[in-house]
Amino acid sequence: MATRLMTPPSSSSTNFSPSSSFNNEAKLFTRFISRSRKSCLSTWVSQIHSKMNAKKHFRLKSSNGHPLNAVSLHYGLDGKPIAKENIESPGKERQSILISEAEKGESTLSITVVGASGDLAKKKIFPALFALFYEDCLPENFTVFGYARTKLTDEELRNMISKTLTCRIDKRENCEDKMDQFLKRCFYQAGQYNSEEHFSELDKKLKEKEDGKLSNRLFYLSVPPNIFVDVVRCASCSAASANGWTRVIVEKPFGRDSESSGELTRCLKQYLNEDQIFRIDHYLGKELVENLSVLRFSNLVFEPLWSRNYIRNVQLIFSEDFGTEGRGGYFDNYGIIRDIMQNHLLQILALFAMETPVSLDAEDIRNEKVKVLRSMKPLQLEDVIVGQYKGHSKGGRSYPAYTDDPMVPNDSLTPTFAAAALFINNARWDGIPFLMKAGKALHTKRAEIRVQFRHVPGNLYKRNFGTDLDKATNELVLRVQPDEAIYLKINNKVPGLGMRLDRSDLNLLYRARYRKEIPDAYERLLLDAIEGERRLFIRSDELDAAWALFTPLLKELEEKKIVPELYPYGSRGPVGAHYLAAKHNVRWGDLGNEMYE
Ligand SMILES: NC(=O)C1=CN([C@@H]2O[C@H](COP(=O)(O)OP(=O)(O)OC[C@H]3O[C@@H](n4cnc5c(N)ncnc54)[C@H](OP(=O)(O)O)[C@@H]3O)[C@@H](O)[C@H]2O)C=CC1
Numbered sequence: 026m027a028t029r030l031m032t033p034p035s036s037s038s039t040n041f042s043p044s045s046s047f048n049n050e051a052k053l054f055t056r057f058i059s060r061s062r063k064s065c066l067s068t069w070v071s072q073i074h075s076k077m078n079a080k081k082h083f084r085l086k087s088s089n090g091h092p093l094n095a096v097s098l099h100y101g102l103d104g105k106p107i108a109k110e111n112i113e114s115p116g117k118e119r120q121s122i123l124i125s126e127a128e129k130g131e132s133t134l135s136i137t138v139v140g141a142s143g144d145l146a147k148k149k150i151f152p153a154l155f156a157l158f159y160e161d162c163l164p165e166n167f168t169v170f171g172y173a174r175t176k177l178t179d180e181e182l183r184n185m186i187s188k189t190l191t192c193r194i195d196k197r198e199n200c201e202d203k204m205d206q207f208l209k210r211c212f213y214q215a216g217q218y219n220s221e222e223h224f225s226e227l228d229k230k231l232k233e234k235e236d237g238k239l240s241n242r243l244f245y246l247s248v249p250p251n252i253f254v255d256v257v258r259c260a261s262c263s264a265a266s267a268n269g270w271t272r273v274i275v276e277k278p279f280g281r282d283s284e285s286s287g288e289l290t291r292c293l294k295q296y297l298n299e300d301q302i303f304r305i306d307h308y309l310g311k312e313l314v315e316n317l318s319v320l321r322f323s324n325l326v327f328e329p330l331w332s333r334n335y336i337r338n339v340q341l342i343f344s345e346d347f348g349t350e351g352r353g354g355y356f357d358n359y360g361i362i363r364d365i366m367q368n369h370l371l372q373i374l375a376l377f378a379m380e381t382p383v384s385l386d387a388e389d390i391r392n393e394k395v396k397v398l399r400s401m402k403p404l405q406l407e408d409v410i411v412g413q414y415k416g417h418s419k420g421g422r423s424y425p426a427y428t429d430d431p432m433v434p435n436d437s438l439t440p441t442f443a444a445a446a447l448f449i450n451n452a453r454w455d456g457i458p459f460l461m462k463a464g465k466a467l468h469t470k471r472a473e474i475r476v477q478f479r480h481v482p483g484n485l486y487k488r489n490f491g492t493d494l495d496k497a498t499n500e501l502v503l504r505v506q507p508d509e510a511i512y513l514k515i516n517n518k519v520p521g522l523g524m525r526l527d528r529s530d531l532n533l534l535y536r537a538r539y540r541k542e543i544p545d546a547y548e549r550l551l552l553d554a555i556e557g558e559r560r561l562f563i564r565s566d567e568l569d570a571a572w573a574l575f576t577p578l579l580k581e582l583e584e585k586k587i588v589p590e591l592y593p594y595g596s597r598g599p600v601g602a603h604y605l606a607a608k609h610n611v612r613w614g615d616l617g618n619e620m621y622e
């Protein structure tokens with residue numbers, strides 16, 4: 026049934042160093058692993074199986090020297106394991122032991138959603154797991170467990186999650202049937218988050234389902250951050266896999282600043298290797314964000330322009346047309362800078378600005394991201410403006426202020442909006458403003474990357490644009506959401522006998538170009554975690570570099586009790602954002618085309 030290749034931790038970064046007679050097999054196997062995202066090639070694979078089974082041992086060496094956690098499996102296209110890597114302790118050499126025929130098909134995958142009764146689990150995680158099941162991306166033997174304190178039976182859990190499962194518009198066939206099949210694989214265990222005993226009970230149930238097979242276990246920490254360490258301690262002490270891999274997906278926020286983030290990492294690492302920790306930033310799983318590297322590195326037309334020589338500024342914009350409804354308690358402790366800028370927008374910035382990685386290997390990409398982040402100037406107060414939404418009535422409807430939320434103190438200074446100018450001190454980007462803008466309760470919901478190019482020197486047609494040369498600037502827009510698109514604003518001649526210039530878009534609108542529905546970011550990321558692919562997860566040094574940029578600013582904002590500029594719910598945000606941009610000679614590109622066209 027499972028037609029995908031499932032790769033182990035660091036598989037994409039795994040080099041085989043076999044003795045010379047194994048060279049060909051090793052190359053084949055490496056290719057085989059690297060094609061993990063391809064669909065069924067069963068004939069080819071069965072040839073490799075028989076070749077590999079003829080040999081007994083490969084010696085494995087990862088390109089980055091990171092230890093793999095515990096034992097991990099290489100899976101064949103039939104979803105059955107064909108080799109396993111055994112790491113006894115960090116630093117020891119790895120061995121790949123080919124699994125005997127008897128062992129094939131004997132492995133299981135258990136996914137435990139910790140905090141199963143919560144908002145994210147219901148809204149995103151269970152639906153993403155179902156979508157993966159629907160697409161035949163989960164292995165044959167898988168089980169999903171919900172774990173939380175709320176007392177529920179298996180049936181009650183199934184009932185709860187069934188309400189949020191949906192089938193893709195383009196794939197409605199057998200939907201009900203598939204849902205039933207999926208729900209039958211879902212179970213529930215109630216327990217405290219800090220009780221090893223309760224996790225032992227979970228372990229017992231997991232073992233029952235695993236039925237003596239080799240077990241791989243994934244824990245998704247969908248709980249408030251103050252509970253992360255308890256869960257990791259209990260899960261690793263009482264419910265880790267005894268013979269397969271154990272991985273943990275950790276939701277954001279990863280701390281509040283450099284110090285608390287470092288402490289969280291230190292605590293997690295008491296129980297887990299870095300390779301077992303999958304810090305999720307769901308923006309990295311968004312289609313357009315994934316496409317950013319493809320656009321840059323596989324199109325000759327863009328890469329030569331990708332520097333201070335041609336780019337005038339880059340804008341990373343996030344806006345939501347609703348407030349913190351229902352999440353005020355969490356939000357007030359974090360604010361928009363920690364909630365969106367330090368992670369989602371900064372991750373996009375790093376992908377946008379990094380140098381070409383040596384390969385598509387997770388470590389090579391993450392190394393480049395870290396380099397960019399470490400080349401950046403930490404933010405200062407003068408680089409930032411903050412805002413907070415206030416109540417507002419429009420069309421007979423009234424919209425609440427942020428401080429109307431019962432979980433938010435009346436005198437809260439937490440920003441629900443921020444704009445910032447960041448700079449990268451390296452040869453490629455020296456002096457170029459990277460402007461970020463993020464806000465809740467604005468007039469629209471969108472996330473986009475805008476690249477404004479320089480003016481054409483000595484433009485022959487400048488008369489046609491009047492005095493405002495910004496009107497003629499080329500702009501590349503990657504609209505992450507909604508309605509994914511990549512478009513390039515160009516100047517062209519209006520057809521006719523005269524010489525009138527016009528601005529047009531070369532537009533790649535996804536819904537027009539591709540009929541397939543775009544998978545949710547959580548699907549991609551869950552699948553990657555299952556496959557042990559770390560490319561889209563945040564490494565601890567990346568996290569440290571990200572916090573180092575924002576921590577001094579966040580401290581200063583809090584110590585100086587900076588009062589946010591109020592803006593009406595549903596507006597375009599505080600005017601301060603325009604002054605900040607103007608200070609850097611920039612006009613926000615999302616102001617609407619009416620200014621230029
Ligand atoms: N919701 C979202 O859209 C997003 C959430 N996240 C992150 O994902 C994680 C989960 O988010 P979300 O589902 O919204 O969180 P919830 O507040 O819904 O919490 C999840 C579950 O954790 C348990 N829980 C809640 N508060 C406490 C507490 N104080 N002590 C012990 N247990 C508690 C509850 O289960 P029970 O009482 O049954 O034990 C609850 O159902 C968080 O880290 C959040 O920051 C990240 C991005 C977006």
Ligand SMILES: O=C1O[C@H](COP(=O)(O)O)[C@@H](O)[C@H](O)[C@H]1O
Nearest residue numbers: 277307345364365369472506546
């Ligand atoms: O991480 C978060 O993201 C959501 C926005 O995610 P999106 O995929 O719907 O764009 C945001 O609402 C939330 O505050 C934040 O914690």
